[in-house]
Amino acid sequence: MAASNARTPRERYRAQVREEAKEHAWEQIATAGASALSLNAIAKRMGLSGPALYRYFASRDELITELVTDAYRSLADTFRARAAAGTDLAGLVDTLRQWALDDPQRYFLVYGTPVPGYHAPEETTRISGEIMAVILDACTAEEPAGESPGAPPSPLDAHLAEHRAWAGPHPAPPSALRLALAFWTRLHGVLSLELAGHFTGMGLDPAELYAAEARSLTGR
Amino acid sequence: MAASNARTPRERYRAQVREEAKEHAWEQIATAGASALSLNAIAKRMGLSGPALYRYFASRDELITELVTDAYRSLADTFRARAAAGTDLAGLVDTLRQWALDDPQRYFLVYGTPVPGYHAPEETTRISGEIMAVILDACTAEEPAGESPGAPPSPLDAHLAEHRAWAGPHPAPPSALRLALAFWTRLHGVLSLELAGHFTGMGLDPAELYAAEARSLTGR
DNA sequence: TGTACATCAGTGAACGCGCGTTCACTGATGTAC
DNA sequence: TGTACATCAGTGAACGCGCGTTCACTGATGTAC
Numbered sequence: 001m002a003a004s005n006a007r008t009p010r011e012r013y014r015a016q017v018r019e020e021a022k023e024h025a026w027e028q029i030a031t032a033g034a035s036a037l038s039l040n041a042i043a044k045r046m047g048l049s050g051p052a053l054y055r056y057f058a059s060r061d062e063l064i065t066e067l068v069t070d071a072y073r074s075l076a077d078t079f080r081a082r083a084a085a086g087t088d089l090a091g092l093v094d095t096l097r098q099w100a101l102d103d104p105q106r107y108f109l110v111y112g113t114p115v116p117g118y119h120a121p122e123e124t125t126r127i128s129g130e131i132m133a134v135i136l137d138a139c140t141a142e143e144p145a146g147e148s149p150g151a152p153p154s155p156l157d158a159h160l161a162e163h164r165a166w167a168g169p170h171p172a173p174p175s176a177l178r179l180a181l182a183f184w185t186r187l188h189g190v191l192s193l194e195l196a197g198h199f200t201g202m203g204l205d206p207a208e209l210y211a212a213e214a215r216s217l218t219g220r
Numbered sequence: 221m222a223a224s225n226a227r228t229p230r231e232r233y234r235a236q237v238r239e240e241a242k243e244h245a246w247e248q249i250a251t252a253g254a255s256a257l258s259l260n261a262i263a264k265r266m267g268l269s270g271p272a273l274y275r276y277f278a279s280r281d282e283l284i285t286e287l288v289t290d291a292y293r294s295l296a297d298t299f300r301a302r303a304a305a306g307t308d309l310a311g312l313v314d315t316l317r318q319w320a321l322d323d324p325q326r327y328f329l330v331y332g333t334p335v336p337g338y339h340a341p342e343e344t345t346r347i348s349g350e351i352m353a354v355i356l357d358a359c360t361a362e363e364p365a366g367e368s369p370g371a372p373p374s375p376l377d378a379h380l381a382e383h384r385a386w387a388g389p390h391p392a393p394p395s396a397l398r399l400a401l402a403f404w405t406r407l408h409g410v411l412s413l414e415l416a417g418h419f420t421g422m423g424l425d426p427a428e429l430y431a432a433e434a435r436s437l438t439g440r
Numbered sequence: 441t442g443t444a445c446a447t448c449a450g451t452g453a454a455c456g457c458g459c460g461t462t463c464a465c466t467g468a469t470g471t472a473c
Numbered sequence: 474t475g476t477a478c479a480t481c482a483g484t485g486a487a488c489g490c491g492c493g494t495t496c497a498c499t500g501a502t503g504t505a506c
Contacts, residue, residue, distance in 0.1 A: 033337075035253065108333040111413070116253055117251070125421045163422075163423050186433075189410070192412060193408060196331065202348075202352075203385050211375070
């Protein structure tokens with residue numbers, strides 16, 4: 001996709017090689033974790049000498065930064081694509097799990113253990129906002145009444161009323177804000193434990209737990 | 221503590237050095253992450269030569285394994301100590317967050333991104349069981365009625381009825397099993413996102429989100 | 441269309457680094473008579 | 474209590490390794506006239 005945007009053959013070739021290097025990088029991450037990523041090793045698997053890759057990436061850090069950014073963008077794009085097909089929250093629930101299972105290490109690059117000292121590029125916070133916007137849209141559609149009549153405002157509502165900058169200019173009612181946060185934290189809770197293998201030793205089916213938490217969101 | 225169990229002065233000394241090495245290991249993990257752990261670097265900070273530490277740890281892997289096991293045991297001990305002071309679930313809720321904030325990297329060593337290829341020692345699954353037992357106790361105490369009369373059994377209940385080996389011979393009712401799992405996955409969801417810094421960019425107070433999820437457990 | 445030049449991908453050698461780990465050795469500490 | 478011996482902590486040298494990264498160079502590809 002990035003390759004097709006290139007004008008000259010050389011630019012196209014550059015983009016192809018960069019893309020191929022990234023693919024090898026992901027394989028390497030899947031095999032030994034992100035911290036084991038090595039430009040030399042990638043080059044060797046591509047049949048190139050070590051220094052050759054420095055024509056395509058200024059440093060190891062730049063490669064990692066690009067992978068992180070790509071991971072964020074992938075989730076945002078996947079969410080938006082699903083949202084375009086219908087704004088139901090259940091669709092996003094399934095999409096999230098599918099995206100996570102498609103490549104667990106990609107999920108962990110976004111939501112996993114942070115490396116102390118490493119600062120994610122600023123772009124990721126912007127993309128995070130895009131992701132939350134899609135979730136918020138679906139949550140707003142899910143809660144058309146605004147606020148359940150009888151429900152008293154929770155302590156969380158008071159906090160959210162004063163801190164809704166993260167929702168941008170989104171006209172979401174408080175109940176939608178709460179729902180969006182629960183969507184995010186609860187599904188991440190089950191998903192990250194599943195991907196880390198914490199359920200397998202217990203003999204539990206992660207899909208069941210995930211579905212149960214999804215039900216807890218909408219009360220259905 | 222381990223040191224005081226030693227009989228001879230030499231054994232006591234050995235235990236002390238091991239303990240000191242582990243402390244330096246934790247500092248190193250806090251600074252650069254678990255994957256950057258190096259026996260040589262630890263030795264140097266202790267004023268020893270590199271090979272000296274091989275008198276105390278057979279390999280780098282053994283050190284890591286020990287740190288992982290210690291982390292699990294620390295959580296189990298902390299939970300049990302709190303449970304001894306009262307079996308309320310709210311106490312465990314606070315204890316978990318406190319334990320996590322005390323040393324985020326220790327939390328991530330237990331519940332964070334797994335390193336592909338690394339297999340945690342078997343002992344950790346046993347300690348995991350101990351941790352779940354404490355949670356289950358509190359959840360059972362929290363749900364004395366067994367099952368809320370009017371509530372129809374959820375799809376999750378059906379699954380749990382057939383897969384409750386993880387709960388051991390614990391006489392917990394289905395509602396307690398559900399509660400224990402929600403305790404684990406929901407609190408982990410908020411906590412891991414908090415420790416990874418995902419809320420700071422949004423201007424949200426993690427304590428508020430954590431408290432809200434804690435409230436969601438008991439419905440109060 | 442053909443030639444002259446500029447651009448750029450890729451190479452091999454090299455640098456310095458820190459790692460895990462083994463080994464033969466020294467010197468201090470503890471043990472047995 | 475004093476001496477002879479065994480145990481063991483710690484050292485420095487050494488091994489091989491792979492890393493990130495720089496650099497001068499070669500050869501192929503594209504561009505301009």
